[in-house]
Amino acid sequence: MINGNGLVQSFEQGHAGMKMELGGKGANLAEMTRAGLPVPPGFTITTQACRDYYASGEQLPAGLMDEVNVALRELEKKQNKQFGDAACPLLVSVRSGSVSSMPGMMDTILNVGLNDVTVHGVAEATQNPRFAYDCYRRLIQMFGNVVFGIEPIRFEKLLHEMKTSCGVEHDRDVSAEGWKQLVDRYKELIASKSGKPFPQSADEQLQLAVEAVFRSWNNSRARVYRKVNRIPDEQGTAVNIQAMVFGNKGDDCGTGVVFTRDPSTGEKQLYGEYLTNAQGEDVVAGVRTPLPIAELERDMPDVFASLKHTAERLERHYRDMQDIEFTVEHGTLYLLQTRTGKRSAQAAMKIGVDLVDEGILTKEEAIARIEIGHLDQLLHPAIPADAVLDVLAVGLPASPGAATGEAVFDADTAEEKAKAGRRVILIRSETTPEDIHGVLAAEGVLTSRGGMTSHAAVVARGMGKPCVCGCEEVRIDADTRELRAGETIIREGDSISIDGSTGRVIRGEVPLRAGEMSAELSRLLEWADGIRTLRVAANADNPADAAKAREFGAEGIGLCRTEHMFLAPERLPAVREMILAETKEEREAALVKLLPMQQEDFEGMFRVMDGLPVTIRLLDPPLHEFLPNADELRARAAELAADIRSGGDSSGELRSQAAELETMLRKVRSLHEANPMLGQRGCRLGVLFPEIYDMQTEAVFRAAAVCIREGVHVWPEVMVPLVGHVNELRFLRGRIEHTAENVLGELLSRCPYKVGTMIEVPRAALTAAQIAECADFFSFGTNDLTQMTYGCSRDDAEGKFLTHYVDHKLLPANPFQTLDRDGVGQLIEWALEQGKAVRGDLKTGVCGEHGGDPESIFFCHQAGLDYVSCSPYRIPLARIAAAQARL
Ligand code: ADP
Ligand code: MG
Ligand code: MG
Secondary structure: OOOOOOOEEEHHHOOHHHHHHHHHHHHHHHHHHHOOOOOOOEEEEOHHHHHHHHHOOOOOOOOHHHHHHHHHHHHHHHHOOEEOOOOOEEOEEEEEEEOOOOOOOOOEEEEEOOOOOHHHHHHHHHOOHHHHHHHHHHHHHHHHHHOOOOOHHHHHHHHHHHHHHHOOOOHHHOOHHHHHHHHHHHHHHHHHHHOOOOOOOHHHHHHHHHHHHHHHOOOHHHHHHHHHOOOOOOOOEEEEEEEOOOOOOOOOOEEEEEEOOOOOOOOOOOEEEEEEOOOOHHHHOOOOOOEEOHHHHHHOHHHHHHHHHHHHHHHHHHOOOEEEEEEEEOOEEEEEEEEEOOOOHHHHHHHHHHHHHOOOOOHHHHHHHOOHHHHHHHOOOEOOOOOOOOEEEEOEEEEOOEEEEEEEOOHHHHHHHHHOOOOEEEEEOOOOHHHHHHHHHOOEEEEOOOOOOOHHHHHHHHHOOOEEEOOOOOEEEOOOOEEEEOOEEEEOOOEEEEEOOOOEEEEOOOOOEOOOOOHHHHHHHHHHHHHOOOEEEEEOOOHHHHHHHHHOOOOOEEEEEHHHHHOOOOOHHHHHHHHHOOOHHHHHHHHHHHHHHHHHHHHHHHHHOOOOEEEEEOOOOOHHHHOOOHHHHHHHHHHHHHHHHOOOOOOOHHHHHHHHHHHHHHHHHHHOOOOHHHOOOOHHHHHHOHHHHHHHHHHHHHHHHHHHHHOOOOEEEEEEOOOOOHHHHHHHHHHHHHHHHHHHHHHHHHOOOEEEEEEOOHHHHHOHHHHHHHOOEEEEEHHHHHHHHHOOOHHHHOOOHHHHHHHOOOOOOOOOOOOOHHHHHHHHHHHHHHHHHHOOOOEEEEEOHHHHOHHHHHHHHHHOOOEEEEOHHHHHHHHHHHHHHHO
């Protein structure tokens, strides 16, 4: 039954498919209720109510509380207790719950309904005043924090003072009297800070709690989390109101969190933590370091057995690893939440493969589920096994990967330093969701308290940041900005390293080695290869990168930038000679020196890519990039002039140096361009100085000939950059073919080479039909194509106005990262259609950053391109994304 406006719905009415309306928590509570699992009853206020609340300027929708009250009356009947009743009151939790899981980012209040009167009732009814006052102090603290915005630290301080004055160390040793005293202190704190007393009316508490949960949708950490995880701001949160069950009634009670599989490694075993005689927030907020779940098996074997059974059941039901919150009240197990568990990249791969092996998922489903970001992390750095380390302490390995950087002790400093380009490790005594911007900025996170299921550990895992937590051997002082481990002191700015895979905290910097392909990832990639149609090639400029690319599964080289081969120190003099040449003859003399070097490069590439195509782009950047910078030259010239004036040039050596410098400077000046990006570069160089491209193509075909004789299968593809008019390509193609014939001779038939062009000038895309007449392939150079389509240079745009545009939502994404479908995408589609109409077998692909971006890869697949080309480390990611694009 849906009440009134339908903004409230009991757990019995919903199901897992209703996440949009009920939020993830509410939908899953409903699903578990339906499945007959032991869930305390309750109801959900829909996300629609939250959207209405914001739409009307933070006003509760009319009639909402009436609907809530109707549902509350039903809950009272079920529980046989009344809300606000003096003798036997119903207590509820008021819990946030968004559509996409945002662990710990929003607020929840427990024990709502307690006041000075009902607390007596609870004490009497349970014969347990200690329990009653423990609940009451918790309510006031959460309420004070969430509703009145008073910092938790103020409550913690009073708690600490009370414990000191009572002479106890642990919460569990505090007496009823102690909690009672604390309740009074807390009430005074609220009255003095907010100017209002803690509300005694249960109904008022409930309404204020609901409003506060709505407001928590917009607290700063929730906003940051949404931004990072691309969760829409418009969704809003649901509110779950649920009868309380109590884990703090005694030693046969407790609360905890379990994952159905290990979220760090993916191992199939119950994994989690619990606390006896405690309420849920103690575990998830990381204020007390909990016990490993295995100890529950010893302490409460029956509860453990039914927890294990339930966990298996939930995993089969949801067909994925679950993260489950539970509470035990006098030996009875209750479930309070289940959701798909966040996991490390490594664990995600293992779980995916295992679920296929266990017959729970199909291969396609396993591939479709892969989070692309995880693949990035898998190839993440680790500490080499043989590194000599100064290990200071070992904490809990909360999120794998190693990180090294400067120690910082608060999130704001972490953010500042990271902005200044420094690598930092964020060190906190406990993990709090308030630190999210610092976690984001840091290379890794270290805490001395809190367990593996604490919110920040969960968040770090989700972001793929290495994290070590609960490292109790170290003492962290945020005021003095120091970490002490035994005799050692690490101060802010000192270098420190952490290993989130083993929990090690290490003094100083450590060498990191790149990540490796696991057996699970290899299997997933194989499955992906069976699904995808889009081919994946690599951008690689030297044989070593090409070898790495092949190891990662590259099906060829999509872009080999020859200019990188020119920049090696031993080659630069010959390159400069070529540029400084005044005549064609001089230039050719310099090119003759470069030829064998280029040939050697290409031989290396062909050998590594035996049997696969290698696309070689002829020289692209403006020549001045190979010359020294004008300011440096001028400074050096001034120095020389001064030396000469002071009479230090008896041999005339300085004078001849000065003359050389002058020539160089003249050339630099003459090559100066106002807009080098749009100047004399790419094929324009090839047209004006054909001998440069002639040398490069000669090197390509000589290398091909050598390799063919060795038995290597070579598939060279010569690519002409920056073509805007077909005549440019026609002219250059003629020369390339001529060179090929001359060099290859009778080997021509064994060298199936192609000549093609990059499509990176909008005019080339628009006139693709003409250009295709001279091209065997099109490679969309989407970096330049985006620059020229948007009319903005990437170097000037990123970090400046583009960032502003993306932050202010003028653009959905940075078009240099994610291909702009509407603009650049349209040009690509047009060029493809036009080009293919002229040449049915035209080969087409994308090179440039976009080739390694999942969303852009989806576009490439849909547009019907043959391949994408990306950097070697992104190849596994591109293989998976290409498969996902087909699913
Ligand atoms: P979060 O999203 O921050 O985890 P939750 O709403 O899940 O917030 O609640 C915080 C803690 O309180 C969890 O440990 C949860 O299990 C516990 N909790 C919530 N509702 C109840 C309840 N009705 N009875 C007992 N514990 C509860
Ligand atoms: Mg919470
Ligand atoms: Mg929770």
